Amino acid sequence: MEYVARTMREIALFIDRVAERLNAGQVEKLLDALISSYKRRAKVLVMGAGRSGLVGKAFAMRLMHLGFNVYVLGETITPSIGRGDLVVAISGSGRTKLIVTAAEAAKKVEATVAAITSYPESPLGQLADIVVEVPGRTKSAPDIDYFARQILGIHEPLAPLGTLFEDTALAFLDGIVVELMNRLGKKEDDLRAKHANIEF
């Protein structure tokens, strides 16, 4: 099981290094937009495809625990959004077709779009109002190992496809949750009280 532990250490190292390189200005803009949404009871709509979509759902669940008016694209009770609402779109490459199409639709109805992506120059990055760069290797980029090489100092990471982006995006958004807890004065018990008690 040598590769199991090595991969975990690689992921841990990557998350640790990205924590040092976050762009504080970008992160503060995202925090401001989230806190403003919370205070105005505006809707927050989270979207992502594939494993990035699962990371988005994990974040959305915590926003619900924090008392946000949050929804996930594609789930049953997701309502219409509009001006003043916030879309959080997660895509390593920033090129996932259906997410770009959905983000364009969000812009058309005048929602604010925040992108979590490795590529600020991507179609998603360019149309977004707020961009937070989370490095990662993406499954399709031509310079596929650029970030991994630069950040881990190795030629080729063990973790395949978008794994490093996805796991790092999850840790980053979990960091956003802790920051929100502190800024909104929420304790763990506040979150626990909202956590589904009939869960699946």
Next chain:
Amino acid sequence: MEYVARTMREIALFIDRVAERLNAGQVEKLLDALISSYKRRAKVLVMGAGRSGLVGKAFAMRLMHLGFNVYVLGETITPSIGRGDLVVAISGSGRTKLIVTAAEAAKKVEATVAAITSYPESPLGQLADIVVEVPGRTKSAPDIDYFARQILGIHEPLAPLGTLFEDTALAFLDGIVVELMNRLGKKEDDLRAKHANIEF
């Protein structure tokens, strides 16, 4: 954004420490069961509630990329399972009611149950054929900070509820994916070829 980076470093440290403490015997049993399922084209059914369920889906997606005959409890095309099939159940506490009920049902139809949990003595741990301990803080355990204190050497982690378990379970299962790639002789391009090309 001090808490964002601190939380990411805490998660990274936790994953790194757990990588050192994995029980090799437990992990080898899980790998054997997975590789046997792959070779026999047996079904693998992944299940978990809440954020643990999302971690399970992220793992199931990679098993699909690897060519496994894998399904997720609760999705549309999940078929019946039986003797010779493998259930992978993810629950930090090992007490989530619907997951324990589902795992009992799996045992009744003579499937093999592998549990990923922080508590081998939990109801899920006790009924499972294979248990892999992944430490974590769980949202309801009485000794709630035991693992965090022991592993991180701190009094109380920043990350709320089951976050440390969930993020570590994701990194652990991503490590399992890399180990399977090596043992099954799969390259990243093999995974990419199976990755959804119409994705949402």
Next chain:
Amino acid sequence: MEYVARTMREIALFIDRVAERLNAGQVEKLLDALISSYKRRAKVLVMGAGRSGLVGKAFAMRLMHLGFNVYVLGETITPSIGRGDLVVAISGSGRTKLIVTAAEAAKKVEATVAAITSYPESPLGQLADIVVEVPGRTKSAPDIDYFARQILGIHEPLAPLGTLFEDTALAFLDGIVVELMNRLGKKEDDLRAKHANIEF
């Protein structure tokens, strides 16, 4: 394509006959519970397994369009429920294990449980506070063709497994939606305004 049209006519006939046989007292209790939930902004949690779960989601989406505070078991942002909240559980047989377990959990936290089922004497029917009988053939009942024979006057329906229950439950719940529109004074434009504008 003879069977396509014949099956559609069978389903239509079944829905039509069930419309005549609804128990008005049962239906009024369900309507009262729903309207009370709407007025108190109480939570409504919809649950069902398999195709009955899909029928439940179709109903939940319309309740959202009507302005209800509605959630679906198993989706990302489903919160905790408690006293004063309403669970709508859909199960033809009333015996689906995970739904009965979830309904028991709902009773334990003192929520009101309304069951849509063909079998009032089933475990789900017995624990429910409100039962609405919707006839149907169920996939496992011993008297499997009882309802179909009695209602359609034929020996064996064409539609397999739980199809007649599921399609009839959908039409019934769509009837509940129209009744709620009338009682709550909602127009189609009110529903359209809440309908997701970024939809998947």
Next chain:
Amino acid sequence: MEYVARTMREIALFIDRVAERLNAGQVEKLLDALISSYKRRAKVLVMGAGRSGLVGKAFAMRLMHLGFNVYVLGETITPSIGRGDLVVAISGSGRTKLIVTAAEAAKKVEATVAAITSYPESPLGQLADIVVEVPGRTKSAPDIDYFARQILGIHEPLAPLGTLFEDTALAFLDGIVVELMNRLGKKEDDLRAKHANIEF
């Protein structure tokens, strides 16, 4: 509860009338494509947004019971598709943005696209290789009551938005299932054997 029964009867009448008006040539093309997919073990990918997506999932579940190699867009284990695979796209208006985008992507990878829609001249209808017209009122069409007026002979149906299309599409696809059972020589017990035994 007058509106409950009236709406059910309206839905039943609509399904019954549509059964008479199906275009046999269109339906045979869909059946041929499905049976060919079954025999070649080709992939069938079902997609739809909102309630049409739920109808698609109900159909996909039955295709799984019949032994098809079927997937649903947006679920965890959905793989890549290509030449020789079949996409079944369900959209009353034929204009749902994300479904049209996904169907375009399917055409680009040379999959066959079958559309279930009320509007053959819609963007979805025009790009599809196979179109089956299922009348219905759609939530956004300008001639919104055309079908309902023509088919039901009434000025305005009770059922709001896309309800008549969705419920009729479900009954139609359930008819397709019965036709496939007959053509593939499948009995109800064959379906039951594949039905999920750990269900949610």
